[in-house]
Amino acid sequence: MRMLLIHSDYLEYEVRDKALKNPEPISDEQKRGRLEEVLAVFMSVEKADESNPDEVVEKAVKEIKDVASQVKAERIFVYPFAHLSSELAKPDIALKVLQKIEEKLKEEGFEVKRAPFGYYKAFKLSCKGHPLAELSRTIVPSGEAVS
Numbered sequence: 001m002r003m004l005l006i007h008s009d010y011l012e013y014e015v016r017d018k019a020l021k022n023p024e025p026i027s028d029e030q031k032r033g034r035l036e037e038v039l040a041v042f043m044s045v046e047k048a049d050e051s052n053p054d055e056v057v058e059k060a061v062k063e064i065k066d067v068a069s070q071v072k073a074e075r076i077f078v079y080p081f082a083h084l085s086s087e088l089a090k091p092d093i094a095l096k097v098l099q100k101i102e103e104k105l106k107e108e109g110f111e112v113k114r115a116p117f118g119y120y121k122a123f124k125l126s127c128k129g130h131p132l133a134e135l136s137r138t139i140v141p142s143g144e145a146v147s
């Protein structure tokens with residue numbers, strides 16, 4: 001899994017076209033979303049993650065919690081983003097991983113939004129620009145090599 005974490009004044013998105021034949025079904029309300037004072041986490045779930053998705057979820061949540069506490073962010077935007085890796089996991093596995101990350105972050109007390117999966121989306125982002133505002137993390141299940 002590759003993550004790009006951007007501490008932002010806000011992130012807003014609007015769904016455009018389908019980017020997969022069968023994207024995640026969404027309600028009208030989910031067609032656009034916005035959070036202010038948010039840690040935006042762009043995530044590419046990778047092929048290697050398919051060997052142990054649950055472990056990748058645990059490790060990703062730990063990393064996100066760690067950065068959120070450093071930048072004092074209480075809101076998290078989980079954003080599916082297929083452009084951080086050339087070895088993407090299959091969409092059905094990727095969606096499950098992202099849904100579980102969202103669920104666990106909510107259990108930890110964060111306010112969480114997740115952008116819809118399988119769509120082209122317009123988005124606006126305002127990065128805060130402080131030294132920890134732009135971070136990346138690579139997560140691999142045990143026994144897998146970092147490619």
Ligand SMILES: C[C@@H](O)[C@H](N)C(=O)N[C@H]1[C@@H](O)[C@H](n2cnc3c(N)ncnc32)O[C@@H]1CO
Nearest residue numbers: 019044045080081082088089094117118121
């Ligand atoms: C396109 C661009 O504007 C938009 N932002 C986009 O990336 N859309 C992606 C993700 O929502 C999702 N998706 C599919 N596979 C994956 C994966 N392995 N990891 C994460 N997302 C995935 O499916 C879409 C097409 O790849």
